[in-house]
Amino acid sequence: MLSRRIKKTLKWAGYLFFTFLACLYILTLRKGTPYPGAVVFLMLVSAGAAYWTYRSLDRDEVEEGAQLDEQEWLESVKHDTLMLAMEHDGVLTVTDVATDLDIPLADAERVLTSMDDGVRVASSVTEDGVIVYEFKEVIHRQARMRGAASRAENRDAR
Known part of the structure; x- marks a missing residue:
């Protein structure tokens, strides 16, 4: 070609x-x-x-x-989606992205699918049949921050 x-x-x-x-x-x-x-x-x-x-x-x-x-739009929406994932503890659905970013469901699905690399962002199907996208690094970051906050509370309690 x-x-x-x-x-x-x-x-x-x-x-x-x-x-x-x-x-x-x-x-x-x-x-x-x-x-x-x-x-x-x-x-x-x-x-x-x-x-x-x-x-x-x-x-x-x-x-x-x-x-x-299209690429510029997709990159800007990806950034907004990452920020949204931070607000939702690292787990999003297509409906979450569509409603919170005020974009059509098809566009929300396209954004999440383009981000799903199986490593940083991985999709899975719940028992209810809902496709959820887990932002592994966001989940890890928030767990680390919660751990740091609990250690700080333990120090203050002593």
Whole structure:
């Protein structure tokens, strides 16, 4: 499979080639030719191919921009989801994320699924059939903080 950069380079080369051909046919018409209909046809085909190639390049740029916007959105929601996990003792459901962050259920599920790596965030199904996402590092951090707080209380009680 060709990389995105190679595809873009080939499309630009095609665009420039077809534009060059269209200009060449225009020059041929101006100098005079025994087959003006054929030259006009070839000029129109070349101009159409150049236009199609250019539109394809434009579409690719729009799609790349949309993907970047999607990634930025996903990263910002991931941060908000981590903060939410801190508030919920490291355990979240899709409904928790959707309601607390005010996003659609499908987006909440997509965010949690993208974060589920099986190590830091792991999903499991409860006996009730609810999918819960456990943020292991958040749970560990809170347990550590509770332990530190209880040790401080024990010191103060002495």
